[in-house]
Amino acid sequence: xxxxxxxxxxxxxxxxxxxxxxxxxxxxxxxxxxxxxxxxxxxxxxxxxxxxxxxxxxxxxxxxxxxxxxxxxxxxxxxxxxxxxxxxxxxxxxxxxxxxxxxxxxxxxxxxxxxxxxxxxxxxxxxxxxxxxxxxxxxxxxxxxxxxxxxxxxxxxxxxxxxxxxxxxxxxxxxxxxxxxxxxxxxxxxxxxxxxxxxxxxxxxxxxxxxxxxxxxxxxxxxxxxxxxxxxxxxxxxxxxxxxxxxxxxxxxxxxxxx
Amino acid sequence: xxxxxxxxxxxxxxxxxxxxxxxxxxxxxxxxxxxxxxxxxxxxxxxxxxxxxxxxxxxxxxxxxxxxxxxxxxxxxxxxxxxxxxxxxxxxxxxxxxxxxxxxxxxxxxxxxxxxxxxxxxxxxxxxxxxxxxxxxxxxxxxxxxxxxxxxxxxxxxxxxxxxxxxxxxxxxxxxxxxxxxxxxxxxxxxxxxxxxxxxxxxxxxxxxxxxxxxxxxxxxxxxxxxxxxxxxxxxxxxxxxxxxxxxxxxxxxxxxxxxxxxxxxxxxxxxxxxxxxxxxxxxxxxxxxxxxxxxxxxxxxxxxxxxxxxxxxxxxxxxxxxxxxxxxxxxxxxxxxxxxxxxxxxxxxxxxxxxxxxxxxxxxxxxxxxxxxxxxxxxxxxxxxxxxxxxxxxxxxxxxxxxxxxxxxxxxxxxxxxxxxxxxxxxxxxxxxxxxxxxxxxxxxxxx
Numbered sequence: 001x002x003x004x005x006x007x008x009x010x011x012x013x014x015x016x017x018x019x020x021x022x023x024x025x026x027x028x029x030x031x032x033x034x035x036x037x038x039x040x041x042x043x044x045x046x047x048x049x050x051x052x053x054x055x056x057x058x059x060x061x062x063x064x065x066x067x068x069x070x071x072x073x074x075x076x077x078x079x080x081x082x083x084x085x086x087x088x089x090x091x092x093x094x095x096x097x098x099x100x101x102x103x104x105x106x107x108x109x110x111x112x113x114x115x116x117x118x119x120x121x122x123x124x125x126x127x128x129x130x131x132x133x134x135x136x137x138x139x140x141x142x143x144x145x146x147x148x149x150x151x152x153x154x155x156x157x158x159x160x161x162x163x164x165x166x167x168x169x170x171x172x173x174x175x176x177x178x179x180x181x182x183x184x185x186x187x188x189x190x191x192x193x194x195x196x197x198x199x200x201x202x203x204x205x206x207x208x209x210x211x212x213x214x215x216x217x218x219x220x221x222x223x224x225x226x227x228x229x230x231x232x233x234x235x236x237x238x239x240x241x242x243x244x245x246x247x248x249x250x251x252x253x254x255x256x257x258x259x
Numbered sequence: 260x261x262x263x264x265x266x267x268x269x270x271x272x273x274x275x276x277x278x279x280x281x282x283x284x285x286x287x288x289x290x291x292x293x294x295x296x297x298x299x300x301x302x303x304x305x306x307x308x309x310x311x312x313x314x315x316x317x318x319x320x321x322x323x324x325x326x327x328x329x330x331x332x333x334x335x336x337x338x339x340x341x342x343x344x345x346x347x348x349x350x351x352x353x354x355x356x357x358x359x360x361x362x363x364x365x366x367x368x369x370x371x372x373x374x375x376x377x378x379x380x381x382x383x384x385x386x387x388x389x390x391x392x393x394x395x396x397x398x399x400x401x402x403x404x405x406x407x408x409x410x411x412x413x414x415x416x417x418x419x420x421x422x423x424x425x426x427x428x429x430x431x432x433x434x435x436x437x438x439x440x441x442x443x444x445x446x447x448x449x450x451x452x453x454x455x456x457x458x459x460x461x462x463x464x465x466x467x468x469x470x471x472x473x474x475x476x477x478x479x480x481x482x483x484x485x486x487x488x489x490x491x492x493x494x495x496x497x498x499x500x501x502x503x504x505x506x507x508x509x510x511x512x513x514x515x516x517x518x519x520x521x522x523x524x525x526x527x528x529x530x531x532x533x534x535x536x537x538x539x540x541x542x543x544x545x546x547x548x549x550x551x552x553x554x555x556x557x558x559x560x561x562x563x564x565x566x567x568x569x570x571x572x573x574x575x576x577x578x579x580x581x582x583x584x585x586x587x588x589x590x591x592x593x594x595x596x597x598x599x600x601x602x603x604x605x606x607x608x609x610x611x612x613x614x615x616x617x618x619x620x621x622x623x624x625x626x627x628x629x630x631x632x633x634x635x636x637x638x639x640x641x642x643x644x645x646x647x648x649x650x651x652x653x654x655x656x657x658x659x660x661x662x663x664x665x666x667x668x669x670x671x672x673x674x675x676x677x678x679x680x681x682x683x684x685x686x687x688x689x690x691x692x693x694x695x696x697x698x699x700x701x702x703x704x705x706x707x708x
Contacts, residue, residue: 122696206666
């Protein structure tokens with residue numbers, strides 16, 4: 001049996017092909033702004049090619065992510081946390097809690113070994129867009145996202161900035177620039193603000209164990225992960241491709257739907 | 260969207276009381292607009308027992324700004340937005356209670372939500388409320404219309420039960436109430452008819468008791484009344500001061516119809532299979548979310564905004580607290596002073612924390628317990644709670660109550676808005692997405708026939 005999962009986010013689209021319960025192809029591409037339906041279709045064709053199969057060989061396609069309704073070729077769709085949990089359990093079987101940090105949202109879910117979600121919390125609206133916030137702050141400092149991370153790690157100390165709202169945090173960064181604060185310290189402040197906001201969302205989910213897996217593109221940001229681990233007091237698990245969990249989960253759910 | 264087939268279909272029927280309720284509400288607003296022609300004093304201000312004094316004078320029509328503002332938000336987003344914009348342009352902050360942003364804007368733009376101009380108020384009698392913003396609205400309204408106004412103090416004490424303090428509070432409230440009656444007599448040149456008022460008060464109590472009976476019947480599976488319809492009638496006779504005689508008749512109709520529906524398993528929502536409860540006023544601008552949830556077979560049951568908190572009985576059933584006139588120790592009400600004491604007591608002003616009647620404003624920790632009781636009483640599977648930026652429901656305990664419910668294994672969803680009457684901070688797509696997630700994470704999918 002062959003199934004596909006397509007995760008259409010604000011910044012990126014991800015696709016995974018699963019054949020007989022094994023990943024046979026996967027890919028990631030830019031969501032391309034207003035053209036994400038087209039981007040999803042293009043990426044799907046790419047991963048089909050990578051798997052050496054055609055669309056007619058695929059038994060079921062499930063879409064997830066904020067743009068899930070845009071995937072016209074999907075047979076069905078599933079909400080993000082349910083797909084995330086499915087993917088998280090495949091990637092990290094011992095996980096009991098997931099923190100998904102994407103471009104737009106932070107989602108925290110507690111679940112049991114069967115994947116049943118016990119608690120789920122979405123970031124408050126003021127804390128939306130953390131991934132995009134990190135990117136825009138890197139641009140404001142004239143560096144790439146990777147460079148922002150490296151700079152943060154070199155910081156010797158940073159003033160806290162607004163961790164409630166990305167817009168106000170941006171204004172705080174402007175003030176730091178005007179005060180000639182070293183770039184490294186500003187980078188540290190940005191990273192800490194993101195980690196603080198993520199931890200606040202996690203706290204609202206009553207997380208109480210250390211089997212936490214980090215998912216989403218921001219989970220690849222070493223600075224955020226270090227800061228978050230410090231704030232949570234645990235070492236979170238990070239799969240090899242944390243941003244692919246949703247698409248993988250959707251493909252696995254698709255296999256179950258067909259059965 | 261993953262789809263499931265409906266497992267069971269309940270029989271459902273249109274609500275027979277609906278036309279009567281609609282007629283009563285329409286008449287209330289017609290009377291507001293026609294007050295001048297009918298030589299009736301139009302009274303602004305809100306929040307307090309003075310709102311029920313109409314029958315004792317016979318020539319007063321009280322208009323509470325909040326239900327009017329809720330109707331504004333519900334009627335038209337563009338109109339409500341225009342009004343809020345006018346209020347902000349006048350210099351008021353965005354953090355003002357949404358009802359007030361709406362209502363002040365209606366005064367400034369001179370547009371009534373049902374069409375036409377805002378009828379000029381002749382007087383303002385502002386009641387008491389613990390919210391810092393509500394009582395101030397009466398002063399503002401009086402200044403706007405340049406009319407005489409009267410205000411009373413709010414009392415609040417949320418510490419351990421204190422009998423002496425409670426007695427003193429009740430006396431203060433009753434004395435203030437008598438002061439309001441005296442002021443209205445002078446301002447309108449009308450003598451207060453205590454017999455007519457006492458007669459009306461008995462009707463109001465009977466109406467409230469009927470409301471309690473109806474709420475008790477919502478514990479039945481399937482629930483006989485859907486929440487969206489319930490919201491349309493529950494404020495009639497309370498916040499919306501409809502004619503007491505007709506309101507009593509309406510509630511008798513509702514009670515009898517609900518009893519019949521319970522006896523015959525007639526559902527408010529045909530595909531009911533999941534029940535949730537909520538707290539405080541809903542987003543008046545987005546009541547369609549109840550209909551959206553019905554696609555999952557999910558129905559909302561009870562809110563403290565209904566003004567009744569059921570109490571568990573020794574036999575495990577849940578009942579509304581008895582109204583004073585049906586208690587064995589019923590107060591004998593004969594004089595104006597008796598009436599003032601009884602009425603302020605009924606409104607819960609002398610000890611609202613334990614009255615069992617009344618909605619928002621319990622002790623912080625009581626939010627959790629009240630919600631947990633509602634989950635048990637109404638056999639609910641989950642809870643959906645608002646997080647408003649300002650005004651009603653803007654309490655730290657809302658999130659805390661949600662977390663405590665989650666600890667007890669109750670699924671909880673929070674959604675964010677500016678205020679029940681203000682959709683500025685509301686993201687409709689986000690909320691729909693949250694609702695989908697809330698349902699799907701509990702294994703529920705949209706239903707098909």
